[in-house]
Amino acid sequence: MTEALELLLNTSLWAAVLRIATPLIFGVLGALLCERAGVLNLGIEGIMTMGAMVGWLTVYLGGDLWMGLAVAATAGAVMGLLHATLTVPLGLSQHVSGLGITLFASALAYYLYRLIVTVGETPPTITPFQPLDIPGLSDIPGIGPVLFGQTAPTYLALLAVGVMAYVLTRTPLGLAIRMTGENPHAVEAQGLNPIRIRIGAVMAGSALMGLGGAFLTTAAFNSFFPEMVQGRGWICIALVVFASWRPGKALIGALLFAFFDAYQLRLQTVVEGVPYQLFLMAPYVLSIVALVLVARRAEVPEALMTPYRRGER
Amino acid sequence: MRLERRETVPLALVAGAPLAAVFAALALAAGLILAAGVNPLTAYGEMLRGALGSRLSVTEMLTRATPLILTGLAAAVAFRARLWNIGGEGQFFIGALVTAWIGHSLNLPGPIGVAVLMVCGMVAGALLLAGPAFLRLRFGVDEVVTTLLLNFIVILFVGLMIEGPLRDPLAFGWPQSVPVDGDYRLPDLIARTRLHIGLLFAIAAAGIVWLVLSRTVFGVETRAAGLNARAAAFAGISLPRTIMGVALLSGALAGLAGSVEVMGVTGGVTTTMSPGFGYAGIVVAMLAALHPAGVVAAAIFVATVFVGADAMSRATGVPSFIADVIVALSLLTMLVALLFTTYRIRR
Numbered sequence: 313m314t315e316a317l318e319l320l321l322n323t324s325l326w327a328a329v330l331r332i333a334t335p336l337i338f339g340v341l342g343a344l345l346c347e348r349a350g351v352l353n354l355g356i357e358g359i360m361t362m363g364a365m366v367g368w369l370t371v372y373l374g375g376d377l378w379m380g381l382a383v384a385a386t387a388g389a390v391m392g393l394l395h396a397t398l399t400v401p402l403g404l405s406q407h408v409s410g411l412g413i414t415l416f417a418s419a420l421a422y423y424l425y426r427l428i429v430t431v432g433e434t435p436p437t438i439t440p441f442q443p444l445d446i447p448g449l450s451d452i453p454g455i456g457p458v459l460f461g462q463t464a465p466t467y468l469a470l471l472a473v474g475v476m477a478y479v480l481t482r483t484p485l486g487l488a489i490r491m492t493g494e495n496p497h498a499v500e501a502q503g504l505n506p507i508r509i510r511i512g513a514v515m516a517g518s519a520l521m522g523l524g525g526a527f528l529t530t531a532a533f534n535s536f537f538p539e540m541v542q543g544r545g546w547i548c549i550a551l552v553v554f555a556s557w558r559p560g561k562a563l564i565g566a567l568l569f570a571f572f573d574a575y576q577l578r579l580q581t582v583v584e585g586v587p588y589q590l591f592l593m594a595p596y597v598l599s600i601v602a603l604v605l606v607a608r609r610a611e612v613p614e615a616l617m618t619p620y621r622r623g624e625r
Numbered sequence: 626m627r628l629e630r631r632e633t634v635p636l637a638l639v640a641g642a643p644l645a646a647v648f649a650a651l652a653l654a655a656g657l658i659l660a661a662g663v664n665p666l667t668a669y670g671e672m673l674r675g676a677l678g679s680r681l682s683v684t685e686m687l688t689r690a691t692p693l694i695l696t697g698l699a700a701a702v703a704f705r706a707r708l709w710n711i712g713g714e715g716q717f718f719i720g721a722l723v724t725a726w727i728g729h730s731l732n733l734p735g736p737i738g739v740a741v742l743m744v745c746g747m748v749a750g751a752l753l754l755a756g757p758a759f760l761r762l763r764f765g766v767d768e769v770v771t772t773l774l775l776n777f778i779v780i781l782f783v784g785l786m787i788e789g790p791l792r793d794p795l796a797f798g799w800p801q802s803v804p805v806d807g808d809y810r811l812p813d814l815i816a817r818t819r820l821h822i823g824l825l826f827a828i829a830a831a832g833i834v835w836l837v838l839s840r841t842v843f844g845v846e847t848r849a850a851g852l853n854a855r856a857a858a859f860a861g862i863s864l865p866r867t868i869m870g871v872a873l874l875s876g877a878l879a880g881l882a883g884s885v886e887v888m889g890v891t892g893g894v895t896t897t898m899s900p901g902f903g904y905a906g907i908v909v910a911m912l913a914a915l916h917p918a919g920v921v922a923a924a925i926f927v928a929t930v931f932v933g934a935d936a937m938s939r940a941t942g943v944p945s946f947i948a949d950v951i952v953a954l955s956l957l958t959m960l961v962a963l964l965f966t967t968y969r970i971r972r
Contacts (some may be wrong), residue, residue, distance in 0.1 A: 354769065387915040394957075403628075404960050405710050407769060411907060412956040419949030420657075426944030427661055533966050550770045589785040596774045600760075621628075 313580040326458040330466055331532060333570035335360070338470040338524030339548035340562045341556065342388075342517040348480065348557055349513030350493040350615040351399055356411025357545030358417030359391045359518050360525030364423035366621070367526025369428070371438040371514040376527070380530050381465065388522020389416050389515040396514040398425055400507055403619030422538050434578050435535035441465060463531040465523070470521065470563075477559040489513050493613035498621040502576050506620050521545070550599040565602075572598055596597060628968040632814040640786050640797065642962040643912050643919070647926065649962075650954035654947060661943045668941050675936020676929040682936070684818035688890065690921075691716060692717070692899075694827035695882035696906025698834050699750075703875035705838070705915050706851045708761075708868055710754055712772030712878040713777035714903025718894075720746035720880030721754050722783050724887045725894045728805030736807040742809055743826075750880015751873040753779070758872035762865045776903065784896050793872040793893060801898035802894040821889035828921060830878065835917035837874075847871055868916055879903060900931070908956045914963060 319325060339356060346353040353359075355439040358543035367384035371377055391413055398409040429436060441463035480486035488509055491499045496506035524544070529536050549568065576591040655665035676686045696713045703710035710716075722747045731738050757771040784800070787793075791802040811821040838844035848859035858864050882902060891898050909927055913919030934948030939953045 397959060402961070402964055404964060407906075408704075408911060409957070409960060411711065412953060415904065415908070415949065415953035416957060419946055419953050423657060423944050423946040423950050426946055530838060543774070546770060546773045550774070553767070553770075584715070587785045587789060589781040589788075593778050593781045594775045599774055600766075600771055602764045603770060604760060604764050607760075607764045610765075 316579060319362025319575065319578045319582065322578075323457050325578060326573040328577075329567060329570045330458065330462055331570075332573050332606035333566045334462075334466045334469045334531070335524040335527045335544055336548055336551065336566035336569060337473060337563060338527065339545060340551040340566055341469075341472055341559060342520030342524065343548050343552045344490070344555065344557055344559065344562055345476065345520065346514045347552055347616055348493045348613060348621070349489050349510045349517075350512055350613060350618065351396065351497065351514050352396060352410060352617050353392070353413075353514060353517060353521075354361050354407060354549065355391060355395050355417060355518070356521050356548055357541055357543070358412075358414035358421075359388050359521040360528075360541045360545045361418040362391060362421045363388050363522030363525030364529045364537050364540060365425055365525075367522075368438060368529035369424070371435060371530060372428075373465050373522040377441055381468075384526030385519040385549075385618075386522070387537075388525075389519040391516040392518025393511070395518070396511040398500050398516070399619070400510045403621060405615050418541075425436070425536055425538075435537055437534040437623055438530070440529075440534045441531040465527045465531050468523075469527075473559050473563045480559065493615055504624040510620070521548075533558075547595070547599055550603050553600045554606050554612055556606065556609075557613060568600070569595065599606060629971045631967060631969055634966050638966045639914070643923070643959060644965050646912070646962040647825060647955055649958040650951055653924055653954050653958075654951045657947060657950060659942055661941075663941045663943050668937050668943050669948075671937040671940045672930065672933035674933075676933035680692040680815075681818060682932065682958075683759060684815055684820035684934045686925070686928045687824055688819045688821070689932050690924045691821075691824045691827045691889065692882040692886045692902045693905055693909050693924035693927055694824075694831060694921055695885065696879050696902045697909030697924050698831060698906075698917060699875045699878035699882070700906045700910035701913060701915040701917060701920055702834060702838070702847075702878065702912055703754075703871055704851075706868060707845045708871050708875065709759065709767075709769045710757075710767055710772055710872070710875050710879075711907070712754060712757065712775050712876075712903070713882075713906045714899060714901065715772070715776040716750035716753050716876050716879035716884075716898055717883040717903050718776075718779045718783050719759075720750045720883030721887045721891075721894045721898065722779075722786060722791075723749040723885070724881075724884040725802045725805055725892075726786075728809050728888065729791075729803040731806060731809070733780060736805060738806070738809045739811065739888060740921070742805070743881060746880045746884025746887075747877035750879070750883070751876040753880070754872045754876030755869065758869055762868060764837070780896055783894060783897070787894060789897070791894070792827070804892040805888055806888070810892065811885070819890060823885040823889040826881075826885060830864035830881065831917045831921050834874075837915065843867070873966075879906070881904075905931075908952050911956050911959050911963075914959075926955075 314565045324502040343356055363384035366387045370380040370383040395413045398404045399406045424487045446460040488504055492509045499506045551565040554565045573595050576594050580588050580591050648971045658665040677683055699713050724742045727745050728742050757768040760766040761768045787800050787802045793801045793803045811823050814820045814822050846862045849862055850867045905927055912923035917931045930948045930951050934945045938945035
């Protein structure tokens with residue numbers, strides 16, 4: 313028992329929390345942006361897989377790490393455009409289209425990967441983002457290595473939370489996006505085009521999802537392998553509800569989740585006689601519990617999942 | 626340009642939509658096959674030969690289609706009522722696990738034992754979906770995420786069981802459950818192939834589901850709930866009861882798929898026994914436009930692509946992941962095709 317508590321004092325645990333949270337922060341912000349504009353994007357799991365693959369591939373083929381991130385974001389935006397085309401102007405079921413995108417994007421990512429790397433070969437590696445170790449700050453005992461020894465994309469994710477919160481609450485663009493998720497007819501009455509706003513939000517949100525995936529291959533690991541996203545996308549969908557569609561709460565949710573994930577991994581080493589699968593199950597069970605706890609007072613965007621057709625009410 | 630709802634849907638359009646969707650998906654995937662440096666026609670030829678070219682390959686394909694028919698029915702039933710059951714994979718595994726578990730020590734005459742085990746698999750699957758359905762009805766929790774997360778939980782649980790209490794001591798350390806008793810193995814449909822009578826059960830299930838959906842009050846209520854929940858409630862249909870009924874039926878079908886796969890093919894449970902039958906079932910249901918009869922045809926198409934892709938990959942070197950790409954593309958193209966069966970474009 314004391315051993316389990318001692319784990320909490322270990323700085324490597326808290327550094328891992330921030331690292332594990334990074335792809336979730338990108339993913340949950342992306343999903344949040346889509347949903348704030350009124351579009352559920354269940355393509356996230358596939359888009360993250362695609363981002364992980366093309367981010368890695370770009371670097372493997374000689375691009376630098378930032379270019380890897382840029383390509384991953386672009387690939388995410390393209391997948392977002394596909395989802396948006398099917399669900400916004402065509403008004404098809406957001407559930408089914410999103411699932412289709414997930415199946416398609418992951419299958420395409422695996423297929424393209426296999427074109428380059430043949431079966432049986434050990435996965436080729438790249439040199440990933442290194443911890444920045446900001447001089448002076450990262451030497452502070454305790455918080456130094458946790459807050460100031462992360463890789464660049466982690467800081468980018470934290471920055472994105474601030475930017476997203478600012479844009480959504482303080483800018484006319486953010487107001488337009490939020491109104492499109494609440495009442496697209498009112499947006500139309502203001503002389504804006506809700507269809508364009510929705511397509512733009514889904515593309516931008518999907519780009520963030522692509523970044524979340526790319527973090528896995530360019531910073532957390534140094535290679536790509538199938539199933540590497542491991543349900544993180546679905547966790548993000550749950551986290552959006554948990555965060556009641558607010559960027560700040562999304563950050564807290566991602567950190568909480570990452571804490572449990574990092575902690576269960578370390579608990580496995582000190583708690584004996586408990587099957588390791590129970591620890592692995594914990595994050596998924598926790599997501600469901602979190603959903604149940606917040607579902608009743610969730611402030612769902614009014615027009616989420618309602619296709620907008622001009623002149624139709 | 627705008628979309629206008631059709632007054633009547635021509636029958637040719639209903640039948641033609643899936644064909645057009647599949648053709649479009651194959652045409653799009655052809656680009657990817659070209660990227661692998663292979664002639665798409667050669668590749669598709671090998672794919673067809675691999676799945677339908679010999680007696681053995683046809684029976685392999687039908688063996689693969691069997692669980693797909695059942696998971697496809699599970700998705701179709703749920704989606705009709707707008708219950709987004711994405712948990713077919715988990716329900717498949719729980720049905721398989723319970724069947725192997727009970728089937729190992731059951732002491733009943735063969736056919737009765739088989740029937741009992743199928744019911745057990747169905748109950749397990751139904752209960753697994755009843756949870757998310759309850760959470761949606763009682764607390765408003767979106768079932769998409771809960772059913773999906775349950776897939777991960779169930780597969781981990783299967784891993785826990787086959788490494789622990791259900792471990793097969795005769796499997797030389799291979800992570801595999803104890804096998805079902807030999808009396809409960811489903812007999813072969815064609816001798817010296819893997820094709821078992823489970824195929825007939827699956828086709829019968831499609832018939833029964835069709836009867837239930839088209840000839841019973843429950844079927845009408847399901848449709849009403851899916852088309853317009855508010856109007857259905859106004860008409861006096863109990864939405865919670867209908868949704869729960871749909872959940873039990875859908876979960877039972879996916880659980881049955883796992884049960885039949887264990888008794889017919891694998892004998893025991895492994896965490897790798899499903900190449901995504903639950904997820905592929907969603908595509909099968911969409912390709913069938915959620916119609917039970919169409920599910921059988923769509924399952925055969927998807928099984929042909931999956932079984933044929935392995936042979937094609939060996940013959941041409943095109944990665945077999947192309948099968949997943951084709952299946953996923955078919956889902957997307959079918960979505961668009963369905964749009965044109967219900968709407969027409971007006972300038």
